[in-house]
Amino acid sequence: MPIPSADFKRALKQLSEKEKEALLLRAARRDAELYDTLCFELLPDVDAATVYEQASDQIHELFAVGATGRLLNRSLTKALSKTVKEVARARRITKDKRLEIDLNLYALRHIFENYTGQFESPYAGFFTATARLAARTTQLVQKNLHEDLWLEYKADLDDFLTQLHARSKSRSLKFELPRELVLAD
Numbered sequence: 742m743p744i745p746s747a748d749f750k751r752a753l754k755q756l757s758e759k760e761k762e763a764l765l766l767r768a769a770r771r772d773a774e775l776y777d778t779l780c781f782e783l784l785p786d787v788d789a790a791t792v793y794e795q796a797s798d799q800i801h802e803l804f805a806v807g808a809t810g811r812l813l814n815r816s817l818t819k820a821l822s823k824t825v826k827e828v829a830r831a832r833r834i835t836k837d838k839r840l841e842i843d844l845n846l847y848a849l850r851h852i853f854e855n856y857t858g859q860f861e862s863p864y865a866g867f868f869t870a871t872a873r874l875a876a877r878t879t880q881l882v883q884k885n886l887h888e889d890l891w892l893e894y895k896a897d898l899d900d901f902l903t904q905l906h907a908r909s910k911s912r913s914l915k916f917e918l919p920r921e922l923v924l925a926d
Contacts, residue, residue, distance in 0.1 A: 796831040
C-alpha cells in the first residue's frame with residue numbers, strides 16, 4: 742500500500758471542496774471496499790451490527806450457492822476460502838477484531854450444523870480448512886480479547902475442537918490443533 746508523499750498531501754490541501762468531493766466519489770466508485778469503509782465511517786445507520794449482518798448473509802450465500810455439484814468437498818473448500826476472505830474484508834472495514842471472531846464462529850456453526858458429513862470424505866481439504874479456521878479463531882480469542890470475554894466463546898470453541906479431534910483425520914493434520922480454549926487462572 743503506497744504511503745502518501747508530502748507533495749501529494751500538499752496538492753490535496755490545495756484542492757477545493759468540490760474537487761475533493763469529486764475525487765472521493767470517483768475513488769469510491771472504483772473500489773467497493775473503500776465505499777463500504779466510507780459508509781461505515783460516515784453514515785450513522787451503518788454500524789458493526791450492520792456489517793455483521795451483511796457479512797453473515799454473504800457467508801450463508803457462499804455455502805448455499807457454492808456448496809453444490811458433484812465434487813461437494815472441493816466446493817465446500819472453495820466456499821470456506823471465500824468465507825475467510827469475506828471475514829477479513831469485514832474486519833478491514835470495521836477494524837473490529839471481535840467482529841472477525843463472531844463471523845468466524847458464525848461460519849463454523851454453519852459448517853458443523855450442515856456439512857460435518859463431508860469430514861469423512863477421502864479428500865481432506867475441507868476438514869483441514871475447517872480445522873485451521875477453528876484453530877485460528879481460538880488463537881484470535883486468546884490474543885485479541887480480554888480474558889473476561891473468553892467465557893462467552895469457550896463453549897462453542899470447545900465443542901468445535903472436540904468434534905474435530907474426534908475425527909480420524911485430526912491425527913494427520915500438519916499443524917497443532919488445540920484441544921480446548923484454555924482459560925487463564
